[in-house]
Amino acid sequence: MNIICAGLNHRTAHLDVRERFAVRESEMEEMLGRLREIDGVSGAVMLSTCNRVELYAASLCPLSALEGFRSILAERSGLEAPLYHHSTPQAVRHLFRVASGLDSMVIGETEILGQVKKAYSTAAAAGAATRPLHKLFQHAFRVAKSVRTETQITSGPTSVGSVAVELAGKIFGSLENRRVMILGAGEISERTARSLQSRGVRSVIVSNRTYERAAALAAEIGGMALHFDHWEKSCADIDILISSTNAPHTILTTEKLAPLMRLRGGAPLFVIDLAVPRDADPAINELDGVFLYDIDSLEQIAAESLNVRLKEVDRCESLIDQHVGGFLSWMRSIHGAEARGIA
Amino acid sequence: MERIALLAATLCYLFSFGHTLYALGAGRFRPGRFNFIAMALGAAAQGWYLSLRGAMEHSCPIGNLSETLIFLSWSIALIYLVIGPAYRLSLMGAFTAPLLLLLQIVALLLPNEISPRLFPPNPWVETHAALSLVAFGAFGLACIAGIMFLVQEGQLKSRRPSPIFHHLPPISILSEAILRLLWIGFLLLTLSFATGWLAHLAVAGGKCWFSLLIWLLYASILITAKTGSLTGRRFATATSSSFLLALLLLPVIQRLSSHP
Numbered sequence: 080m081n082i083i084c085a086g087l088n089h090r091t092a093h094l095d096v097r098e099r100f101a102v103r104e105s106e107m108e109e110m111l112g113r114l115r116e117i118d119g120v121s122g123a124v125m126l127s128t129c130n131r132v133e134l135y136a137a138s139l140c141p142l143s144a145l146e147g148f149r150s151i152l153a154e155r156s157g158l159e160a161p162l163y164h165h166s167t168p169q170a171v172r173h174l175f176r177v178a179s180g181l182d183s184m185v186i187g188e189t190e191i192l193g194q195v196k197k198a199y200s201t202a203a204a205a206g207a208a209t210r211p212l213h214k215l216f217q218h219a220f221r222v223a224k225s226v227r228t229e230t231q232i233t234s235g236p237t238s239v240g241s242v243a244v245e246l247a248g249k250i251f252g253s254l255e256n257r258r259v260m261i262l263g264a265g266e267i268s269e270r271t272a273r274s275l276q277s278r279g280v281r282s283v284i285v286s287n288r289t290y291e292r293a294a295a296l297a298a299e300i301g302g303m304a305l306h307f308d309h310w311e312k313s314c315a316d317i318d319i320l321i322s323s324t325n326a327p328h329t330i331l332t333t334e335k336l337a338p339l340m341r342l343r344g345g346a347p348l349f350v351i352d353l354a355v356p357r358d359a360d361p362a363i364n365e366l367d368g369v370f371l372y373d374i375d376s377l378e379q380i381a382a383e384s385l386n387v388r389l390k391e392v393d394r395c396e397s398l399i400d401q402h403v404g405g406f407l408s409w410m411r412s413i414h415g416a417e418a419r420g421i422a
Numbered sequence: 423m424e425r426i427a428l429l430a431a432t433l434c435y436l437f438s439f440g441h442t443l444y445a446l447g448a449g450r451f452r453p454g455r456f457n458f459i460a461m462a463l464g465a466a467a468q469g470w471y472l473s474l475r476g477a478m479e480h481s482c483p484i485g486n487l488s489e490t491l492i493f494l495s496w497s498i499a500l501i502y503l504v505i506g507p508a509y510r511l512s513l514m515g516a517f518t519a520p521l522l523l524l525l526q527i528v529a530l531l532l533p534n535e536i537s538p539r540l541f542p543p544n545p546w547v548e549t550h551a552a553l554s555l556v557a558f559g560a561f562g563l564a565c566i567a568g569i570m571f572l573v574q575e576g577q578l579k580s581r582r583p584s585p586i587f588h589h590l591p592p593i594s595i596l597s598e599a600i601l602r603l604l605w606i607g608f609l610l611l612t613l614s615f616a617t618g619w620l621a622h623l624a625v626a627g628g629k630c631w632f633s634l635l636i637w638l639l640y641a642s643i644l645i646t647a648k649t650g651s652l653t654g655r656r657f658a659t660a661t662s663s664s665f666l667l668a669l670l671l672l673p674v675i676q677r678l679s680s681h682p
Contacts, residue, residue: 249578252592344650345657347593364579367653376581 080211080414083141084170085148085162086126086133089184092161094375098356099156102127103325104201110151111207117147122209124202124216126177128194129267129355129374130184135174137211141166171215171406175399178219179226180233185381187232187388190239190267192223197266214409222402229398232391239267239374240274242381243351247275247319250349250370255279258317262286262310263324264296267353271321272300284317286310288324311335315342323353331359333366340368351377427471428492428530434464435523442516446586457515458506464522465499468492479536482548484555487676488532493552494672495525497559498566501603505563511591511599517566546621553614554633558668560607561640564600565665571596571658597654600661601647608640632675639664 087100102110102125114123119140126133132152138144145164152160165173176182178195199216202208208216227233244254251257257280261268264287272283283302286309287293294304305313314320314336322331331350340348345368352359352373364371438460472493475483483489502518505511570590577587591599615637643660646652652660 246578249574249587249590249592250594252595340653345647345653347654364581367655370578372581380581380583 080121080410081138081141082167082170082211082215082410083136083138083144083164084133084166084173085145085164086131087161087163088131088133088182089375089378091163094355094357094373096158096161097130097132099158100132100152100160101129101355102132105325107201108205111202111205113151114148115207117144117151119143120147122202122212123207124198124212126195126198128191129353130191130378131177131182133177135170135212135215137209167410168403168407172399172403174215174219175222175402178223179395179399180223181226181392181395181399184378185238186385186392188238188381189227189233190270192220193266195219195223211410211413215406218402218406218409222399225402226395226398230391230394232388232395238270238274239353239377239381240271242377242384243271243321243372244274244278246370246372246377246380247349248278250347251318253279256281257319258282258284259302259319259321260284260286260305260310260313260317261296261302262320262322262330262358263288263326263354264292265323265353268321268323268351269296269300271351271353272302275319276300280319284313286313311339314339314348317348318346319349319351321351321353322358324358326354326358327356329358329360331363333360333362336363336366336369340366343368353377424471424474427467427474428526431464431467431471431492432523432526432530434460434467435519435526438464438515439519439523442513442519446516446589457519458503461499461515461519461522462503465496465503468496468499472496475536482552484551485536486532486534487673488529488534490555490672490676491525491529491532493555494558494562495522495529497556498522498525498562501556501559501563501606505599505603511567511570511595513586513589513591514563514566514570517570518563521562521566544621546617550614550617550621553610553617557607557610557614558665558672560603560610561661561665561668564603564607565662567596567600567603568658568662568665571600571654572662575655575658593654597657600658601644604640604644604647604661608637608644611637611640629675632671636664636668636671639667 087097107125110125111123114120114125114134114136120136120138122137124135126135134148136144149160149162173182178192180187180189180191183191199208203213247254254275259272259275259280259282261272261283264285276283283300284305285293285297285302286305286307288307290304290306297304324330331352347368347370350359350363350369350371352371355374357373359371359373361371363369438457441456472483475489479485484493498518499522502514506514571593574587574590574593574596577583577590578593643664647657
């Protein structure tokens, strides 16, 4: 049995490309089903975040798994995916690095661990994660914890949320009495809103296509839910707009925002577009008083301020090496047991 | 002696500006006391120069363009020393120093003979002239805050902020500072007009119309800002360009004052 990993990420593909291959949460179960239909693939976990689209699979035939994955992506997007691929032991090492935040645009960021956990639990719930994958991901979570606690890799502001807070501070000064609207009740937008709340934001409005989801998130963060049809009307009264909908097209356009900006009496509007595909047309940044940051620009800023973490990378890699060795020992023991069983 | 005072002030502003440039270039800038102390020493040297000239002329030393520029530069420095710490506007000193340096250098290059008196001693005339220049000092500082706003806004819009971004104040704070400085300048300028009326100065001629034009310009900026029809960028641009226009008109006004 081989562990394989194939995908594309922020280093190998620009946002324009990544957004074409992104797999939405609602499509994940179907995607996992299709991946398991590939010849030789016994189990699959699909990780789709704003920075990466990756398949982790247990397979007897890595080449067939890779070609199957490539053709599924090409069929979905109409593009040839610029995939990288690894098999054991590099695939194991890759996942450990991803879960520890070493492969992230912002080195040491911790949001990825939650996303890996979510990908694993979705696959487990769909019955797509087989024994080696269970073991692999459980091990990856231990590695991430070990790296985080035993090194300084997560020190300092690293997340999209902390960059958003700094930018909001440079636009508004104090964030007290600032009003935030969340469009699309996603996990990263929730975290960003929480970061802003920790700096004094009191009023948060949550709007989502599914009203119940908006209400649930609003209750959780002490905000107010709003029907999705009404978000534009409330836009004139807010200061920060965090958007992370699953819309396949842009919903924040110059045509929509220009009239709203005229109603705001010159007050600035900070638009944080966390969606992939993007919710905001980049042209809105040209509007007077609008400051648009998409996921790439936020992460780029964070990356620039985190050079200090690079010094910790070598220590992290040593720790990961030890854990890869541990996991490979387990795999060899399983193979040995299987071989003995067969014999 | 007054020449030494003038050179000392120029050196202070040069040190302030040079130190900030060096610190920013070396990536070691920390908002600290150096700028503030250098600016305070520069203002003190200018005050010394103006007091020497005032004693020689027995009036407010704004009889020629050189003295007027020094008085204006001194007003900007004084308002900065009051406003800077109150608003905690980091880097404002770094932006103010080059303007003061420029005004000082121009003043040093201009002829600086003591001008003959045009009017018999009248405290209202002196107050009128001094208030006008202090008002322009406030407008000058508003112009600097406006330039800082435009720089910071450009950084935010670029989405690739450079190291200076972290040291510049938030644009909302700068916007508030511009508005307050404009109000201070506008009220002082209005007061200056009132004192001119009390001094029975002629309400006619080019100087009067130029002054009225500038008063109307700032009044229109304040009114449009109050109605909320100006975005931050336009507000900052209008404020900065109005002062630069006023600065360009200053030699004309000065000439018209000397040859009414």
